[in-house]
Amino acid sequence: MNAETSLADGRTASDFDDDFDPLDEAGAPELPPQRYLDRELSWLAFNQRVLELAEDPTLPVLERANFLAIFASNLDEFFMVRVAGLKRRIDTGLAVPTNIGRAPLDVLADISRIAHELQERHAAAYQQLVRPTLAEAGIRVVTWGELSDEEQANLREYFSGQIFPVLMPLAVDPAHPFPYISGLSLNLSVRVRNSRTGKQEFARVKVPQMLPRFVAVASDDPKEGTRYITLEDLIATHLGDLFPGMEVIEHHVFRVTRNEDVEVEEDETENLIKALEKELLRRRFGPPIRLEITDDMDDVTLGLLVRELDVTEQEVYRLPAPLDLGGLFDLAKIDRPELRYPTHVPTTAAQLQPSESNLRADFFQAIDRKDVLLHHPYESFATSVQAFLEQAAADPHVLAIKQTLYRTSGDSPIVEALIDAAESGKQVLALVEIKARFDEQANISWARKLEKAGVHVVYGLVGLKTHCKLALVIRQEKGGLRHYSHIGTGNYNPKTSRIYEDLGLLTADDQVGKDLTRLFNELSGYAIEKKFKRLLVAPLHLRKGLLKRIAEETANAEAGKPSGIRFKVNSIVDEAIIDALYRASAAGVPVDIWVRGICSLKPGVPGLSENIRVRSILGRYLEHSRIFTFENGGDPQVFIGSADMMHRNLDRRVEALVRLTDPDHLAEIDRLFSMALDPSTSSWALGDDGVWTRHHLDDAGLPLRDLQNVLMQEIAGRPRPGKRR
CATH class of the missing domain: 3.30.1840.10 (Polyphosphate kinase middle domain)
Structure with missing residues (x-):
């Protein structure tokens, strides 16, 4: 059943996330005690992969x-x-x-x-x-x-x-x-x-x-x-x-x-x-x-x-x-x-490019026509997210802007846009996470500058870091209010957006807008909102939502239905998530983990994880996006967002994943995983002993396909609106 399918009483399947008990594993096979890799040693193994790039004579x-x-x-x-x-x-x-x-x-x-x-x-x-x-x-x-x-x-x-x-x-x-x-x-x-x-x-x-x-x-x-x-x-x-x-x-x-x-x-x-x-x-x-x-x-x-x-x-x-x-x-x-690597100039996302008859794109019209899935740095952050917020700040029909700021650059145009919006009389809320490690002093300075300009600055919830990447624009249109939302996997930082690989969704979907409105109210006030329709939010129910979907894939495999799990994360350490993936593997679910850094999961262990593959890709760009896909019996569910599979992300941070619904976006994510996991793509493979083995040459000693180079070429070659190809 699709997570948004309406039930007889008007609720949706996502409303039952809190009914799922991840600890209720009665009857599940007992897992061996020595089933995790040490997280600190796994991090050192990640840094070794960085070192192997420095040792590679084929690189500039x-x-x-x-x-x-x-x-x-x-x-x-x-x-x-x-x-x-x-x-x-x-x-x-x-x-x-x-x-x-x-x-x-x-x-x-x-x-x-x-x-x-x-x-x-x-x-x-x-x-x-x-x-x-x-x-x-x-x-x-x-x-x-x-x-x-x-x-x-x-x-x-x-x-x-x-x-x-x-x-x-x-x-x-x-x-x-x-x-x-x-x-x-x-x-x-x-x-x-x-x-x-x-x-x-x-x-x-x-x-x-x-x-x-x-x-x-x-x-x-x-x-x-x-x-x-x-x-x-x-x-x-x-x-x-x-x-x-x-x-x-x-x-x-x-x-x-x-x-x-x-x-x-x-x-x-x-x-x-x-x-x-x-x-x-x-x-x-x-x-x-x-x-x-x-x-x-x-x-x-x-x-x-x-x-x-x-x-x-x-x-x-x-x-x-x-x-x-x-x-x-x-x-x-x-x-x-x-x-050096050949120069790469990011392209403007095809949907956000102006037509030949216009000098500038109208972001509100473009997003209203169709959700936009952004892929940085192949697609420019400056001509998408940054330009969207700058247009919102200048648009007289925009009434309010709400934004989270975790890390941003020293000369942040994002912050300047928020200041401009506030000075023009708009309601502006900035949730500044001043506990972002090693950026604390900079964020304190930004917070004070924003407050002086009239921006409503809040610091989130006591005891929790606000790590989610969210922006919400409220615009007056045709006698009513429209929500324009951005949910990303990376920070609102124009500088790091040039070297960090990240995804972001721009959408005018009313349900996403209402979800973000409730979430911002919870972060800035005293509202306690437990239910969201297209979001999974930590710390209340992100973990439960993922565990529920892993359990559904396990049940589908046992029933002979199509099943499959693919995660792309920076780190996977959380024992409950790993154990659920082990049980899914034992039931026959194919599980692929694409991880940049730490991985405490042991793949390929007979009787435990023989259906799990773990791959890592490092290159000129830092792989940073987080993606979670579930086969869901043939009706795939795909989430993107800010959360890694770590205790701090699931239990001690405010994180948000949004579910993608556009068929083109689902196909794009599917192809991304297929290319990354293909044997002809250069990557590292993790063994059950915690050792990573690099596969970057074919049998003839020639370099394997570089995923990031392929994406650069393909995304740069996408057709522009108003032009024939």
């Missing part, structure tokens, strides 16, 4: 450098949040949830072992693979000793004028305690000897983060190509200028990662913004959880750092220079387009 070398930087940035955040959270819970005696039944300290030991291996492999990929390939292309990272006298003289002048004035050497002695080392900063440890007394002293020099990490070496010889020296190497060469009269004995580079997870205790007695600002200040002084040092560091210096920073031997990572390969983001921006 500046893209490989970029993947090295992404790996480093990912790992930093993993330590700051996941490892820090585990350590904090262990140190404070709190229960540490683990889905594999192992002691938390053993999990930490495994994380340390694998992270050490990956960081060493990461450093080797730079030194042995990417750096030589860059040199072959005329981009060289050199040391001071490789430079000519003239080049050294030029850099000495640059150092004296641009670097020396901002350096702050800090001594460590009885009068100067060991300095605070900020998280993720690059530092030089320096041991010097007093030439008069012969006494050795220790000092620390912080490498300024606002200066370029790779300093260009000026040369008149075109044969030299483009050369760079690392900033820390340049500073180390001039340490004598910082410690005049002292003999520099040793210098080494080190870097500290701190606990930067934020936990705000919410109650109704303290202003949420003030509580968060206080916690953000505390974040800067979180305890160290990782110490990276260059492999030439002497034992005396290392002993001092370990003692003063209070880190364990397990938390020390000894690596070849340079540390912090996240700095390669800067190098990857060099203007050498032939060393």
Whole structure:
């Protein structure tokens, strides 16, 4: 039965989601206890896949450098949040949830072992693979000793004028305690000897983060190509200028990662913004959880750092220079387009393109004619979602705009559109999630700017993050009100929309509009709305709704009816969802999981999950959309939205999925899965042992099909309205 089919009493099938008890598994086969993969180790396996892209010689070398930087940035955040959270819970005696039944300290030991291996492999990929390939292309990272006298003289002048004035050497002695080392900063440890007394002293020099990490070496010889020296190497060469009269004995580079997870205790007695600002200040002084040092560091210096920073031997990572390969983001921006992926300019979605007789599209007319399914970044965010909201802000017939903001860019045209709408007298509601990790301060600033412009700013529900991506426009038309809605899988961020793969639905469907109206009322006021017609909303009934549909697929398979489940997610960890998929597999339901990051599900286990396949696709764009499809006995149901299959998404966040109804959209999603899961498409496959195997070459050694390249070409080639093909 279709979820919107009316029943005799006027209700719809979706009204029965709350009658379904996901824990009622009486008679279901017992599942083995060791049926999950560890989520932290699965995340490290994801970052290994990123590293494999950096190691791939078939990719353009500046893209490989970029993947090295992404790996480093990912790992930093993993330590700051996941490892820090585990350590904090262990140190404070709190229960540490683990889905594999192992002691938390053993999990930490495994994380340390694998992270050490990956960081060493990461450093080797730079030194042995990417750096030589860059040199072959005329981009060289050199040391001071490789430079000519003239080049050294030029850099000495640059150092004296641009670097020396901002350096702050800090001594460590009885009068100067060991300095605070900020998280993720690059530092030089320096041991010097007093030439008069012969006494050795220790000092620390912080490498300024606002200066370029790779300093260009000026040369008149075109044969030299483009050369760079690392900033820390340049500073180390001039340490004598910082410690005049002292003999520099040793210098080494080190870097500290701190606990930067934020936990705000919410109650109704303290202003949420003030509580968060206080916690953000505390974040800067979180305890160290990782110490990276260059492999030439002497034992005396290392002993001092370990003692003063209070880190364990397990938390020390000894690596070849340079540390912090996240700095390669800067190098990857060099203007050498032939060393990058070919330029891709997003197209305007066919339904939103103006006809030849019009200079601008009328979004309200276009959406009224037919729902629009957007696929970013192949289709432009700027000429679709952004332009839709800008038109709504300027349209005199628009009475109200309601919007959620989780992450947005520093110069957000979305926020400016909301401000323009409010200043023109429209009712504007912005639900700003100020607890979006690492964007907290930016979102606080946006919230205050919006409030000053007259926008009604709210922060959602106590204890829940608002993660759903929703916009609702109310427009006066022909004596009545029309709802124009956008529900997406990604943030309202024009910058990330160029590199994140996401889906979004623009619709004038009255039922979706009413659902969003009720949901926004719940988020901004005191309404408690449990029933939605085309939405599945967490935390009240998204989990139940998905489990109900998985159970229906299981029953259909047992009854010999068509069945099938396909999910596309960033992560799948939730045990209840995984167990339901195991039971569906045992009943004969074909299950395909397309996951970018963490996967705790074990596919291909006889008697448990032999009908489950798990694939991962990584490439130039970050796969970010979430899709849930159910065969439903031959009447497919397809949902898109913001939720991953994780406890936080299903239980501690406001998430929303919308059901697609347009047959063309259902066919488009079906084809997307078919291409992604086809053996001729480059991907990684997950084994039951948690090992991911890359399949990117055919039997003849030729590259398999790149899904993202295919989508770029196909979507760019769609016909424009008013043009013959």
